[in-house]
Amino acid sequence: MGTTRPVAVIEVRSLTKRFGAIAAVDGVSFDVQPGQVTGFLGPNGAGKTTTLRILAGVFPPTAGRALIDGHDLATAPLAARRRLGYAPERPALQLDMTVAAQLEFVAAMRDVPAGAARRATVDGALERTGITDVRRRRLGTLSRGYRQRVGIALALVGDPPALLLDEPTAGLDPRQAADTRALVGALRSQHAVFVSSHVLGEVEAMCDRVVILHQGRILAADTPERLAERLRPAHQVDVEAIAPAAALRATLAAVPGVRRVEARTGSDTGPARCRVEVEPGTDSRPAMAAAVLAAGWDLLALTPVEASLEEAFLALVGGAETRA
């Protein structure tokens, strides 16, 4: 080809999709790298499914472009679609067909040659999703959890480099959801995985990177840790001591570098807990400890507060809504 292979398996540039006057997706750009699970996070109605459908080749964008493994969905749609596997939120299954028959059909449609190669890719997809035992069963007789797995197996068959999974844990019980998360995590060894979810804990648990979408626009894209770090509103420390709450609060407020103190719990006699907001870049913990001890109280705990992705997400979405 003469050109070097693109590093990203999925490249999205200024993607916009309008339905009438409504922009469901508005100028979205991001990359999905091989060997990673990239999470696509956003509240319901943010435009996640529309974006996934465009990337899966279901319909074209109004503007912008998307490349799958270097193939433009607009100019080389068949080549691009041959390189992707898509699992919609609700598993799309013909209930009267057997599991194996559906997988074989999809493998044939993805141009896997008949015979040994097709058998191998079907067996592989069955094995990786743990559904080999139901291969001869009709879909109509399978439980929700199994159907979800068949949906993922249909995406996997033919080993496309790009996997697009729309809310793979929706409607599953906690045990099934945990199994599915483990399954998705394991897929990163052979595919670039792009998985949407509106559940933060899930994204935090299984993703290497997160793209946050809100009202059709990208709010942020980074690793879950860095997102949480970057979006932490301020550095906070929880201080717990056996002291009157009001006095503890006043003492801490006088420590240099402290911006604000908020009493969390406490009475005049028992242990009290305060959340202290300090200037970013300074560590006032030794000074706070010294101040508490100097007042003659017993210091019970002094804990930095970790911002969760949940807080970061709410801060982002909240910020976007006040701007809008």
Next chain:
Amino acid sequence: MRKTLLVCRRELSLLFGGPLAWVLCAVFALLANYFFYSDLTFYVVFGGANLSAGLWRYAFLDWRLVAQLVLPLVTMRMFAEERKLGTLELLWTLPVRDHELLAGKYLAGVLVYVVMLATTLVGPLVLHALHDFPLRPLLPGYIGLLLLGSTFVAVGLAASAATENQVVSAMLTYGVLVLLWFVSWNEAALSERVAPVILALSFFDRFYGFAQGVIDLRDVAAFVAFTLLFLFVALRTLGARTWRGIA
């Protein structure tokens, strides 16, 4: 072409994987053969001398009605059910073009219809074994039935592509077929200006020649044109997801 055949094979396995296609074939065979028995009785009792005019013509016109009754039920689920199950969305993500999908389903519908038509051969063949007569005059009738039924399949696919409800799909097909069937019955009800257009649209009239053993290439061309027109409508309806989205 390979993709079209794959889709066709899947469609046939879906059709015959459930009871519907078997029931429809059985009903078709039952009705068609009863009609033939009834037409034959009529022919014998009233002592017709000309088989073409006295028996085959009536049989073909009756079989046409059976096709009109049964075929919308063959095509009703082809896209509607896939839309409802979400499998249509999955098909759209596979490396296959819309027209290949459509062609595969159309081919499957026509093949089911050919199986149905084969069941109508029983009466004439039994009769032929008992009493020798030339089979050749039957050929135009069967060609006409095939062309007419293929047009029904195209109409049914266009209706099925438009909805996710199989009943709506079947009723839409019946609506179009019945309207085109009796729109030419009362020419007096049509204004002089629209009459030629309406009569041209009424492809049912074009079947009478075939039923009487005459193949007119203009009629053949008209059926092909109508089939292509409705397949085009189906294709555009499938393509509407671009601006309408998917529910």
